[in-house]
Amino acid sequence: MNHLSSETFDQNAKAALADAHLRGALKNATSLFGERRKAAAASLPNWEDLRTEARAIKDEVLWHLDRYLEEFVHNAESRGAKIHWARDAAEANSIICGLATECKAHTIVKSKSMTTEETHLNTALEAAGMQVVETDLGEYIIQLAEEPPSHIIAPAIHKTRGQIAELFNAELGMPLTDDVARLTSTARATLRDRFAAADAGISGVNFAIAETGTIVIVENEGNIRLTTSLPPVHIAVMGIEKVLPRFADLDVFLKLLPRSGTGQRLTTYQSFITGTKRQPGDEGPEQLHIVLLDNGRSRMLAHPVTRQSLACIRCGACLNACPVYQQVGGHAYGSVYPGPVGAVITPQLMGIQKAAQLPYASSLCGACREVCPVKIDIPRLLLHLRGEISPLKGKLSERLAFKIWAQVMMRPSLYKMSSVMGRFMQRFVPVAKAWTKGRDLRPIESKSFHELWSDE
Amino acid sequence: MNNSAREDILGAIRSHLAASVPYDKQEISHGSSRMNTDTNPISSASICGQFKMSLEAVDGHGRIVHGDKEIAQALTEIISVLSQTKIAISDNPEVERLLNLTDLEIEELSIAPNAHDIFRFDVGISTAQAAIAETGTLVLDSTGERHRLVSLVPPVHIAIIRASQIYRTLGEVLTLIHGAKEVSPAVTFITGPSRTADIELTLAIGVHGPQELYVIIDEVN
Numbered sequence: 305m306n307h308l309s310s311e312t313f314d315q316n317a318k319a320a321l322a323d324a325h326l327r328g329a330l331k332n333a334t335s336l337f338g339e340r341r342k343a344a345a346a347s348l349p350n351w352e353d354l355r356t357e358a359r360a361i362k363d364e365v366l367w368h369l370d371r372y373l374e375e376f377v378h379n380a381e382s383r384g385a386k387i388h389w390a391r392d393a394a395e396a397n398s399i400i401c402g403l404a405t406e407c408k409a410h411t412i413v414k415s416k417s418m419t420t421e422e423t424h425l426n427t428a429l430e431a432a433g434m435q436v437v438e439t440d441l442g443e444y445i446i447q448l449a450e451e452p453p454s455h456i457i458a459p460a461i462h463k464t465r466g467q468i469a470e471l472f473n474a475e476l477g478m479p480l481t482d483d484v485a486r487l488t489s490t491a492r493a494t495l496r497d498r499f500a501a502a503d504a505g506i507s508g509v510n511f512a513i514a515e516t517g518t519i520v521i522v523e524n525e526g527n528i529r530l531t532t533s534l535p536p537v538h539i540a541v542m543g544i545e546k547v548l549p550r551f552a553d554l555d556v557f558l559k560l561l562p563r564s565g566t567g568q569r570l571t572t573y574q575s576f577i578t579g580t581k582r583q584p585g586d587e588g589p590e591q592l593h594i595v596l597l598d599n600g601r602s603r604m605l606a607h608p609v610t611r612q613s614l615a616c617i618r619c620g621a622c623l624n625a626c627p628v629y630q631q632v633g634g635h636a637y638g639s640v641y642p643g644p645v646g647a648v649i650t651p652q653l654m655g656i657q658k659a660a661q662l663p664y665a666s667s668l669c670g671a672c673r674e675v676c677p678v679k680i681d682i683p684r685l686l687l688h689l690r691g692e693i694s695p696l697k698g699k700l701s702e703r704l705a706f707k708i709w710a711q712v713m714m715r716p717s718l719y720k721m722s723s724v725m726g727r728f729m730q731r732f733v734p735v736a737k738a739w740t741k742g743r744d745l746r747p748i749e750s751k752s753f754h755e756l757w758s759d760e
Numbered sequence: 761m762n763n764s765a766r767e768d769i770l771g772a773i774r775s776h777l778a779a780s781v782p783y784d785k786q787e788i789s790h791g792s793s794r795m796n797t798d799t800n801p802i803s804s805a806s807i808c809g810q811f812k813m814s815l816e817a818v819d820g821h822g823r824i825v826h827g828d829k830e831i832a833q834a835l836t837e838i839i840s841v842l843s844q845t846k847i848a849i850s851d852n853p854e855v856e857r858l859l860n861l862t863d864l865e866i867e868e869l870s871i872a873p874n875a876h877d878i879f880r881f882d883v884g885i886s887t888a889q890a891a892i893a894e895t896g897t898l899v900l901d902s903t904g905e906r907h908r909l910v911s912l913v914p915p916v917h918i919a920i921i922r923a924s925q926i927y928r929t930l931g932e933v934l935t936l937i938h939g940a941k942e943v944s945p946a947v948t949f950i951t952g953p954s955r956t957a958d959i960e961l962t963l964a965i966g967v968h969g970p971q972e973l974y975v976i977i978d979e980v981n
Contacts, residue, residue, distance in 0.1 A: 574949040602773045
């Protein structure tokens, strides 16, 4: 398996940079998504107002998260949904394994859910003896290849059609082809059998509406509709931050999410699911279970800077805009959440020591903040996290150097002397080795500005 | 057991919020950013045209017709070119009535087949409860009709709508759904046929849902 760790971002990134194919694929994908997003945003005259309103709605929810969660739970339960609370990933997985065992599930179909990627649910279900099938085409491909997703909305972005053809040939016995339509229809046919046999369906949630108890899931392929319509049991997994107060708020978020993600005005399907069916003869599952996951999220509420991480709607726009992601791709981050937003969410979810390199995986250029549909100030968050990391990892020599620098800067005579010394010393001593590995250090001028000024 | 998790999580939320400072509250009035709903009356011809244009922009097929006879004719034209004609229809009696107006030879006809039977059908036919002109979207509400599976599993979906059901904006339709006495267990928005770009960002139509989506729009009703 190709599971990289967040702890080794620098090494992962170096390996990714050497992969010419990966960089080509990333360039195509990120520029295409970026252009489409730009055009889609420009098609609405009030894009900026929508972003402002979306953020205000999220700020309001997060500041009263306990109240809105209770309202959501009350309304969903009163319409027949069963609610499960999970403090962490292990608890979520054990609840879901328990539900699957209860309904004697053998085959489980799953639609794309970043939250279940976060908890590594598939591993837990397989360990419990169940067959789990990812049904989103991209997720299906990477499940066959035993790889993690590399982009929030295009999980198999790093694979060529040739690699996918070889994979389908080895795993499904399909003759080799470079025809994308045929690869797609083979996946359709194979997965139809799984849908027909499925005992339970597991999905994510994009939005949960407090005032009605509705969950909303958006997609293009139709696999989410199949997952939530065919099997007798539907289990929806959501982070506790997914709540929106009012049904009408969807008018804002359904305009922002598809435009930011893929540049569409609307994705092909939106499913609005409110409780279970009312009449026995109606279509749809018998049972609806909603799992609410904390897993470190409530901790982020404690500071206004970190709290905004919970406003993220997982559109992926910041990945496409980020000059670092554009070069290294998703796997290097070693987390299910890559890119700028991953660099802020991962250390907060996994613990800062396990992802201490990620907040530095940015030039702080601010492109992510420009495109974020909910105006998350990602550069500020990165700096905030760096502030938490540096006391932990700052080297003694580095701290000493800054102390000396401070002393020198406060005394003009020392400053003058140090620049003379510096000019002399740089002939013999290599300075800032790490920094000069990839670029040249400009030599210090033979005369300082001070000296030039007094010469005049 | 689950109760303690609930109390723990809500407790953690409350204590972390209590330790924090409020957000910089921005005074905004909700809805201020949304598009002004144009109150000028719009002719049914132009709203049908707008819906059809939006639908075709996402690879769906729109047919504007006038009355039952032309609906039947459109159904005949769409279905007669298909090599197989096992048809699953929703339980809206309107659909069966209109299908009976055609002289199609149908291999098999079934009303709202269940999750096991639905897989063998070639065509699904339903109506829709509303539509959105600006996006070309069909709105299927499970309270009114059993059409969740016929609109999803067969490779071809045909929907029949009336001009009076087409709203201009997403916002109007959200208000309509929420305004119902009880929000339906399942409301589905459909905008074009199923699509994916997961392999090298190459568009492929009909990955899991229907490959073809036809909407017959009756302009006179």
